[in-house]
Amino acid sequence: MKKKLHAVLFDLDETLFSTSDFTRLARFNAVQAMVDLGLDIPVQTLFDELQEVVSEFSSNYNYHYNKLLLRFPEKYFTSLNKTALITTAIIAYHDTKYKYLTPFPDAVNFIEKMHKKNAYLGVVTAGLTIKQFEKLLRLDLYKYFDPHIYVSEEIGVSKPNVKLFEMSCMGMNIDPKFTMYVGDNPTMDIDPCNKLGMTTVLIKKGGKYLKVKGETKADYECEDFSELYKIVDQEFDLVVKS
Amino acid sequence: MKKKLHAVLFDLDETLFSTSDFTRLARFNAVQAMVDLGLDIPVQTLFDELQEVVSEFSSNYNYHYNKLLLRFPEKYFTSLNKTALITTAIIAYHDTKYKYLTPFPDAVNFIEKMHKKNAYLGVVTAGLTIKQFEKLLRLDLYKYFDPHIYVSEEIGVSKPNVKLFEMSCMGMNIDPKFTMYVGDNPTMDIDPCNKLGMTTVLIKKGGKYLKVKGETKADYECEDFSELYKIVDQEFDLVVKS
Structure with a gap:
């Protein structure tokens, strides 16, 4: 029966x-945008560090990019605006939702x-x-x-x-x-x-x-x-x- | 000299x-999305009410759409999910930034x-x-x-x-x-x-x-x-x- x-x-x-495929792409686009704005750190290094931030602070934490930047020495930011770096990452992440979800x-x-x-x-x-x-x-x-x-x-x-x-x-x-x-x-x-x-x-x-x-x-x-x-x-x- | x-x-x-042109379009798209999801209120009525909400609670307030829905009688929401209405409005507002800023x-x-x-x-x-x-x-x-x-x-x-x-x-x-x-x-x-x-x-x-x-x-x-x-x-x- x-x-x-x-x-x-x-x-x-x-x-x-695939949440993991999507977030991987969105986070990659986010760190790529930081590099495009002048951050002189390899994209892959930023990406790996960001993945660590997310696993330590949870995916629903609101300040991933602030934490990410804290994890690199100040010498990388001498001529850069941290607020702009964080904002460009947020923009790139959100735009990925628009384009690729x-x-x-x-x-x-x-x-x-x-x-x-x-x-x-x-x-x-x-x-x-x-x-x-x-x-x-x-x-x-x-x-x-x-x-x-x-x-x-x-x-x-x-x-x-x-x-x-x-x-x-x-x-x-x-x-x-x-x-x-x-x-x-x-x-x-x-x-x-x-x-x-x-x-x-x-x-x-x-x-x-x-x-x-x-x-x-x-x-x-x-x-x-x-x-x-x-x-x-x-x-x-x-x-x-x- | x-x-x-x-x-x-x-x-x-x-x-x-033009912040005002942009927000007018983004807010119009937001209330249009609510109507598209089934809210049976004229778009213009929703838009005018939303403009009032923004002027009363400031443009940087985080819960415009929650407040907007509070201002209409419950009979409009009997078969509708308020969370979905609010979310679709937020999505439409943000997508307007991607397309029209x-x-x-x-x-x-x-x-x-x-x-x-x-x-x-x-x-x-x-x-x-x-x-x-x-x-x-x-x-x-x-x-x-x-x-x-x-x-x-x-x-x-x-x-x-x-x-x-x-x-x-x-x-x-x-x-x-x-x-x-x-x-x-x-x-x-x-x-x-x-x-x-x-x-x-x-x-x-x-x-x-x-x-x-x-x-x-x-x-x-x-x-x-x-x-x-x-x-x-x-x-x-x-x-x-x-």
Whole structure:
């Protein structure tokens, strides 16, 4: 007998688009802009140092470039305006969002197919509310998930706390048992959803957490979303919007 | 005998580019994006209300769109996500900066000519440091003024306090008497600079403060920068960079 599936919920970062590819490009453009403004340090050196700053101060910290400049001797700045260097980096980072923020094509394909079937779709993501909504809107995926978008900052609970997923299911008025969660992180996505009895899918597209071992195994492991589509099609009985 | 001119300092907003034209377009795009996302209020109504919000809470306030939505009855939002509305407005505003931020052509022409003459050029502006530097960088004018950019937030003194202009002259190591300040606001730009004995130029391009009466008159009133160039050329003895 096919399993009943009332909704498919998705993780956002690294699952629907490559956050790491995007941030790598945006940060590279940011440090390149600093060099273009006259900073005499190799781009790669700046980039590597910036990646260290982000890993030490978190990606949602507001002063990455200020910290970056602190980490080089004053001799590099004798004829340079630090405020201008920081501002040009911020501009270049933001302009990259305008130009290059794109979703995984197979994820879009899957979502569109599920949307055409009138499936209930949602997003459960950890991060800052405005930043996560900005990604969904710029990726042009917002329309498929509205109003079922659950962001940890807004909810007051973050991954891997099971309550984040529990409250998201309550928000959609469904039993977690009839819900599928698709994510890329074994400890942040799969373990908590397994605890709630959700159907879990580890999507290995991004590959960022391939070496991370969770406490539990995902119900399904997929290389991409076309594989997942076959699984949903063959093994699940989809409850659709009336 | 020609007057000695050691440096020309400029106001930024409404003097080097039309801040009002730009913000009008960016805010229009922001409310249009809200309507595109489903907000069933006429764009012009939203725009007028947004202009009121900005005038009440200042242009550097961070929550214009949150305040805007508070001013309409809840019935408009029953099926809409307020966070998404606010985020789409922010995105549209920022994308307008990427696409449409341009300086007055006659200002660029004047600055380029003065730059070729090796004149000392600078900017003295009231505002937030990063925002003002972003404008100068996006307008591609930064290169002409670096390192002589004085922003009230960074200096701790704002217009119309004479100290802002005094400290800027000190930063350039020149006597205010041999300095020209070009601005569009009689009370914020002309009055304080007159007090310091600077040569003052009221530029009437933007036209935003045409009805504002200052306590004192500017030494020169110009319709545009080509008129100012003639004045500088004929009446001043320019001290140039060695």
